[in-house]
Amino acid sequence: MSKRVAIVGAGILGAAIAYRLSKRGADVRVLEAGEPGQQATRASFAWINARNKNPREYHALNRQSMDRWAEFTDELGDVGWIHGGELRWATSGAGAEDIESRVALLRDWGYPIQLLDETEAHALEPDLPFRDFRVASYSEADTHVNAPLVTRRCLELAVEHGACLNANCEVTGIVTQGALVTGLETSLGPVDCDVALLAAGAATPKLASASGARSPGYDTFGATVVTTPVDPIFQTVCVIHAPREDEIPINVRQMGDGRVVIHGGRHGHTRDASHGTTDREAQELLQCACRYFPGLDATTVDEVRRARRPIPEDGQSIVGFSRQIPNLYIVTTHSGVTLAPLLSEIATTEVLDGAQDPALAPFRPSRFT
Structure with missing residues (x-):
């Protein structure tokens, strides 16, 4: 049976992860409070770089993702790169x-x-x-890249691979049983899931807190x-x-x-x-x-x-499963456009295969507990 993954947020990160998860055969449902790609993704300057990324570990993460953009755009087609x-x-x-x-x-x-x-x-x-x-x-x-176009293309491909996209669907609650998420309450009704993945931009800290997890930021x-x-x-x-x-x-x-x-x-x-x-x-x-x-x-x-x-509280990306809620995966960063190819690749492997990429060791949610 395919793993059911509910992704909250359809900006460039949520869309890229939805594409890669659905391509791998996951049962993906994307929940977006507004229209896809119309918040931080749309307003981003969309400069793909590692120039001002500190400390060195964060610079290296961005540099690694820069190297992924050629392959990523080969998969997506013309997205204005x-x-x-x-x-x-x-x-x-x-x-x-x-x-x-x-x-x-x-x-x-x-x-x-x-x-x-x-x-x-x-x-x-x-x-x-x-x-x-x-x-x-x-x-x-x-x-640089046309970030809204990347988002749209990722979602189109995700849907082709069987994902379900619900726009104008606000997540109003996170249902837990014991220490696990069992589903989400939304404005369109309940959504059951095996994994909940938060890629909701500025809304992520509040959503994480509602489940008992921590993703501090502003x-x-x-x-x-x-x-x-x-x-x-x-x-x-x-x-x-x-x-x-x-x-x-x-x-x-x-x-x-x-x-x-x-x-x-x-x-x-x-x-x-x-x-x-x-x-x-x-x-x-x-x-x-x-x-x-x-x-x-x-x-x-x-x-x-x-x-x-x-912006995560310490300025660094927050990526990975929550220590408090082990089937809640969090992805939030100030460098979403640059990091989209790499973080979507890593998140997919970690969600579906249980792997842990050492490149993300400094960026885990557990550093805040």
């Missing part, structure tokens, strides 16, 4: 020191990144205005601005981080359909707050981007994607 690497530069002495020290550490860890002088930076992106240039870095392995506001289509704005790279010295530091990437995605704020800090809480702030982000890419003057804001982003 864009190559080219990430470029950033500094305009102050302090900013230059930050870049130089990070590059030195990452190179020591084996990450493909290099320092560039102004001539070398211009060779990559000749149209970028490198005013007050001090130093740049280029991470050649970094990519959430922050996140937003990205998406423009109308424009001609290619990059010559070589696929992601830029404009100088952190700017009043509103911005991050820019361009999707395959020509739309440009802009994030503003101190990206990468666990308690950061994205710029874009209002439509006025969204327009400010577009204006900031136009200073570096004059071609964006002809574009308008097509949509503003806003969501709450899940």
